[in-house]
Amino acid sequence: MPAALMQDELFRAFSTYALIVILKMMMMSFVTAYCRITRGAFANEEDVSCRSAEEKKKMLRTDPEVERVRRCHLNDLENVVPFVLVGLFYALSGPELSSALLHFRVFAGARIFHTFSYLGHLPQPCRALSFFLGLLVTFSMAYNVLSNVFAI
Amino acid sequence: MPAALMQDELFRAFSTYALIVILKMMMMSFVTAYCRITRGAFANEEDVSCRSAEEKKKMLRTDPEVERVRRCHLNDLENVVPFVLVGLFYALSGPELSSALLHFRVFAGARIFHTFSYLGHLPQPCRALSFFLGLLVTFSMAYNVLSNVFAI
Amino acid sequence: MPAALMQDELFRAFSTYALIVILKMMMMSFVTAYCRITRGAFANEEDVSCRSAEEKKKMLRTDPEVERVRRCHLNDLENVVPFVLVGLFYALSGPELSSALLHFRVFAGARIFHTFSYLGHLPQPCRALSFFLGLLVTFSMAYNVLSNVFAI
Numbered sequence: 001m002p003a004a005l006m007q008d009e010l011f012r013a014f015s016t017y018a019l020i021v022i023l024k025m026m027m028m029s030f031v032t033a034y035c036r037i038t039r040g041a042f043a044n045e046e047d048v049s050c051r052s053a054e055e056k057k058k059m060l061r062t063d064p065e066v067e068r069v070r071r072c073h074l075n076d077l078e079n080v081v082p083f084v085l086v087g088l089f090y091a092l093s094g095p096e097l098s099s100a101l102l103h104f105r106v107f108a109g110a111r112i113f114h115t116f117s118y119l120g121h122l123p124q125p126c127r128a129l130s131f132f133l134g135l136l137v138t139f140s141m142a143y144n145v146l147s148n149v150f151a152i
Numbered sequence: 153m154p155a156a157l158m159q160d161e162l163f164r165a166f167s168t169y170a171l172i173v174i175l176k177m178m179m180m181s182f183v184t185a186y187c188r189i190t191r192g193a194f195a196n197e198e199d200v201s202c203r204s205a206e207e208k209k210k211m212l213r214t215d216p217e218v219e220r221v222r223r224c225h226l227n228d229l230e231n232v233v234p235f236v237l238v239g240l241f242y243a244l245s246g247p248e249l250s251s252a253l254l255h256f257r258v259f260a261g262a263r264i265f266h267t268f269s270y271l272g273h274l275p276q277p278c279r280a281l282s283f284f285l286g287l288l289v290t291f292s293m294a295y296n297v298l299s300n301v302f303a304i
Numbered sequence: 305m306p307a308a309l310m311q312d313e314l315f316r317a318f319s320t321y322a323l324i325v326i327l328k329m330m331m332m333s334f335v336t337a338y339c340r341i342t343r344g345a346f347a348n349e350e351d352v353s354c355r356s357a358e359e360k361k362k363m364l365r366t367d368p369e370v371e372r373v374r375r376c377h378l379n380d381l382e383n384v385v386p387f388v389l390v391g392l393f394y395a396l397s398g399p400e401l402s403s404a405l406l407h408f409r410v411f412a413g414a415r416i417f418h419t420f421s422y423l424g425h426l427p428q429p430c431r432a433l434s435f436f437l438g439l440l441v442t443f444s445m446a447y448n449v450l451s452n453v454f455a456i
Contacts (some may be wrong), residue, residue: 006396012453015393019446022386026439029382034295043375046428071195077229077381078181082174084238084389090168092158124198135178149164223347229332229381234326237388241319244310276350287330294323301316 010100014091017104018084021111025080028073031119032066039063072118075131076111083107083138090141093148107137162252165242169256173263174290177232180225183271184218191215224270227283228263235290242293245300259289272289310372314404321386321408325415329384332377336370340353342366376422379435380415386410387442394445398450411441 005011035041041063042048048059091100114130116122157163187193193215194200200211243252266282267272309315339345345367346352352363395404418434420426 006453015397015415015449015453019390019393019450022389023443023446026382026386026442029435029439044372044422044431046425046431049427068196073382074226074378077385078178078225081229081233081385081389082178085174085233086171088240088392089171093167094158118196121198123201127196127198131181135181138178139175142175145167146171149158149167189347220348226378230330230377233381233385234330237326237385239325240392241323245319246310270348273350275353279348279350283333287434290330291327294327297319298323301319 001071010095010097011091013097013101013104014087015139017108020108021080021083023111024115025076026070026075028115032073033070035063035066035069035133039065041066053077069119072115075114075118079131079134079138080111083111083134083141084144085143086138089145089149093145095144103141107134110134162247162249163243165249165253165256167241169260170239172260173232173235175269176264177225177228180228181265182219182223184221187215187218187221193218193289221271224267227266227270230288231283232263235263235286235293236291238290238297241297241301245297247296255289255293259286262286262289263303306347314399314401315395317405318391321412322391324386324412328416328419329377329380332373332380332419334420336373336377339367339370339373343369345370348383373423378400378418379418379422383435383438383442384415386440387415387445390445390449393449397449399448407441407445411438414438414441435447 006015036043036047040059041060041061042059045060048056051059087104090103110130111132113148114127114134117126117130188195189201192211193213194211195214197208197212200208203211227235239256242255262282262285266279269278269282278301336446340347340351345365346363347366348454349360352360355363391408393421394407414434414437418431418438421430421434
């Protein structure tokens, strides 16, 4: 039997959007792995153990594209995790459904566009704008929660 | 209508402190951006696209101050996120209000002081002590939860 | 008085396993500190302030073992935090207790083995398999939640 929370339309919507951005973030692991393999740039000795000594040396290196993917993944961690945590308090604090949906949708859109901007080398300010839009949504939710439940 | 949880004084206090440390953590993004701009040390080509070829080369570099800010941000991720997650279980496990407030306040204070120590180059053991104090709070909350709800 | 959630056997089990993997992740901070001290490889000037100028230069360096521990810690952040967040929605969505326990136990086992593989330089595919097993559990939980509560 699902907890009562999951009967709530707003909490279901929050769960859906939170899962979408978390899954998007986890996809970055596959992008990193793909990039490491196609570019032959590994970080750990055991990943290249079946190669000759000379090849090993070449393959244990940092590659600019791999580092870019890793920065994108770290940026997701720095933004998606706060969104989900702040969003949890926000969803529990009883906002308007329409206003909450707007927050969730803008954030999900902004972060998906951020990933495309980052990995696709799109010219600035694509990446910067999508980054700030995501931050703005999280700050707006945090403001809503604090103005409701502030207790220090 | 806010969920019943948010009527609870303890959960309101937890929400407040959790948001304070999450917002503090998110502020690190701005510090990184500020530091990258004032020091002219960027990681991505598209961030310096409007510069001459020679300037570009100079600006695509790692800077020790920028790396310090990034380490501070990563340290926040490694400590603030576990605090919020463990704190959520802790707040749900029904601790004494006074004891819970003590945990939340000490953690928030320790992490704010940790950031000042890190960014301000304060001599050790400022940073180490504030770091361990934060860990201690999270471990103490985890111990409290486990001793209440342990079910493996 | 604990919240009603904590009376629920499934939620107690989730809390326990979530805390186990979070604590394991936090342990990585100690491994990093231990590794930095025994190998004399520090990142911050103030950490070596009591040394002579010559020693300082030598000790402010990156060490392959320290970087390995840091990559392992970051990998935990990238996998354990999504597990706990997705698991929270999963636990609230009312799965079968036996199926949920299987998810939690496999994940905890996989991540503990992943850490041993990473830090112990175990030959591949030890690390890769434990990594993918962990991902698989999180994806399976996410699929379960989405098929229950999808609302976009």
